[in-house]
Amino acid sequence: MPSPAFHSLDAVAAHLPFHLSDIEAANATFVRWWQERTPAHRRTVDIWTYCFVRRYFLVKFVKEPPPNPSDLDELVERTFQKIERNRETIRQPERYASWVSVICKNTYLNYVRRRHRLYSLDEDEAPEPAADPPPPLPYDAGVLMSTVLAAIERLPNFLREVAYLRFVKACSYQEIEAHIDKPLPILRSYVNKAARQLRQDPHLLALLEEPLPDPEKQG
Amino acid sequence: MLLRQQGHRPGSHHMEHIEEKLLLYGQLSQADRREVDDYLAAHPELRPLLEQAQALSALFAACRDLLSETPGDEILAYLLVSRHIQHGRPLPEVLRPFFERIEARLASDPDLQRRYHLLEDRLHRLEAGHDAVAQFERLTGTRLYAPDDEASDGQARYVHEHAPPLAMAAEPPASYHPSAPEAPAEVPAERHRRADWPADRPADRPPAAPARLRLVSRWAVAAVLGLFVAYGLLAVVSRLTQPPLERLAWIDPELLDLEGYDVQFRGETRPGQDPAETAYLNALARLREAQTRTLGLFPRFDENRLQAAEAELRKALAGDAGGFIHSEAQFLLAKVLLAQHRTAEARVLLQQVASSNSRHADEAAAILNALRQHAET
Incomplete structure (x- = not known):
């Protein structure tokens, strides 16, 4: 049961027929709307997008409270409108969730940079440009974990564990050898194969793509 | 992929080594990083590859932070917000084990609980009074x-x-195809x-219209459900009231609807047609008329047409000894006799069909078995 102060986002999310973190379901719904253009699918896409965007910024604001918490509403609205304006330009409708998450990430990074410059000037009137702040984790945690883990799941069986240990856990070869009973040259060859396949995984690459063709639209 | 596009030999051991290191660029030792940098400095055309690999490396590093044994504030805040919405809806399979692990850790770690409550206070301050x-x-x-x-x-x-x-x-x-x-x-x-809203969306419906529509929809759904229930009950009654012999006698309408024989059903005869074939086709026509149903229920037989079909089937049997028509007519005649409750005569024919290599041999054996059980009860 949500606390009374946090019920209204739940009142919107309750209208989703799947979990907000279920990016496969979100992508499938978007593809159906893209193909069929029915109001019912559009509504589900809108609900998912709004809830995703609001949760994304809530998580960032909860983790690192900004000087002005009222920025939250404005950021949510600006991001939602940006997504809505550019929805028709999406190149890969089947990766809608990644596309939305990259727009959220870019909007947040722009906001953090702008805020940093503003407050640097307020606190120190020296005209020196402020150094960039340490980058916050800009991805949506659910999208990032789902995408990386699913990409590893898509590897052939014999590469999965080795890829997880090497790239997600950053284990050394000695540590991997302790988990997997294979000679070192074989493990090296597995890691290379996995690296090559991961670098070609379209879902992973979708998280790196610039979502909006016109930089001005990123506001 | 980029390496291949750039014309580098994919099997090259050194290149594989560099490819792997690129994916772990953020975690490399200074010596390893220098090796990669030197290689790329010597191959400036691979700069896009480095950028892509560094971005992927950052993705893996971010994922590593989220999955760390000691949950950071990012994943705690994500858990916190996610916990407040969509109760009872299960997390996607791929995320579930990690959140279960964090939940377990949270339940037993007082320091983590303190951090969690701090984040929760922030969340409440942010959301208080907000109307999503x-x-x-x-x-x-x-x-x-x-x-x-x-x-x-x-x-x-x-x-x-x-x-x-x-x-x-x-x-x-389960298929992840949401309704x-x-x-x-x-x-x-x-x-x-909104100007971009789909054109099939009515613009000027009065505010109360959706409620009325929903009411009508509910009644329509209730009416359809009622019809289904009524039909189901009638189907049960139909089955219970049909005598077992007639159930066994019922002929699959597809058997009576032979392709290429539609001319005969219109009462015409091909020149030079075999009399056995003519009789058989006449029998099929009579049988089609002899068995009827109302809305697929309450099957019944017309006694006169059954008798007419029997006469035609006997003619067909007499005119085609041992051929395909003979075999078909034998089976149909057994069914006609069953429909007339002439079980003993039917059983003789069914035994002949069951012991032959007719396509109806299995069904004939099953009917004989059913008749045996029926006789025992």
């Missing part, structure tokens, strides 16, 4: 709740129905009307 329903409706120009709902604002509406709507209460399908929720309720014309 109103914001959603303003942004999309649609109403999440129908205008005639008793509650007038998002928070009050939530108090009234914090449980998910009935349509959403069911678990999502669409009901069509959106309409916004009064004076509210934000």
Whole structure:
């Protein structure tokens, strides 16, 4: 049961027929709307997008409270409108969730940079440009974990564990050898194969793509 | 891929070594990083590859932070917000083990609990008084709740129905193909009307229309359900009231509807047609008329037409000893006799069919078996 102060986002999310973190379901719904253009699918896409965007910024604001918490509403609205304006330009409708998450990430990074410059000037009137702040984790945690883990799941069986240990856990070869009973040259060859396949995984690459063709639209 | 596009030999051991290191660029020792940098400095055309690999490396590093044994604030905040919405809806399979691990850790780690509560306080301060329903409706120009709902604002509406709507209460399908929720309720014309909303969306419906439509829809659904129930009951009655012999005697209509024989059903005869074939086709026509149903229920036989079919089948049997028509006519005649409750005569024919290599041999054996059981009871 949500606390009374946090019920209204739940009142919107309750209208989703799947979990907000279920990016496969979100992508499938978007593809159906893209193909069929029915109001019912559009509504589900809108609900998912709004809830995703609001949760994304809530998580960032909860983790690192900004000087002005009222920025939250404005950021949510600006991001939602940006997504809505550019929805028709999406190149890969089947990766809608990644596309939305990259727009959220870019909007947040722009906001953090702008805020940093503003407050640097307020606190120190020296005209020196402020150094960039340490980058916050800009991805949506659910999208990032789902995408990386699913990409590893898509590897052939014999590469999965080795890829997880090497790239997600950053284990050394000695540590991997302790988990997997294979000679070192074989493990090296597995890691290379996995690296090559991961670098070609379209879902992973979708998280790196610039979502909006016109930089001005990123506001 | 880029390496191959750039014309580098994929099997090269050194290149594989560099490819792997690129994916772990952020975690490399200074010596390893220098090796990669030197290689790329010597191959400036591979700069896009380095950028892509560094971005992927950052993705893996970010994922590593999230999955760390000691949960950081990012994943705690994500868990916190996610815990406050969509109760009862299971997390996607791929995320579940990690959140279960964090939940378990949270339950047993007082330091983590303190951090969690600090984040929770921030969340409440951020969300206090915020009406997400109103914001959603303003942004999309649609109403999440129908205008005639008793509650007038998002928070009050939530108090009234914090449980998910009935349509959403069911678990999502395993196939991950979500069903669409009901069509959106309409916004009064004076509210934000979006130019890009699909054209099939009526613009000027009065506010009460959706409620009336829903009422009519509910009645329509109830009526259809009622019809289904009534039909189901009638089907049960139909089955219970049909004598077992007649059930066994019923002929699959497809058997009576032979391709290429439709001319015969119109009462015409091909020149030079075999008399046995003519009789057989006449029998099929009589049988089609002899067995009838109402709305697929209450099957019954017409005694006169059964007798006419029997006469034609006997002619066919006499005119085609041992051929295909003979075999077919034998089986149909057994069914006709069963329909007339002449079990002993039918059994003789069924035994002949069952012991032959007729396509109906299995069915004939099954009917004989059923007759045996029927006789025992």
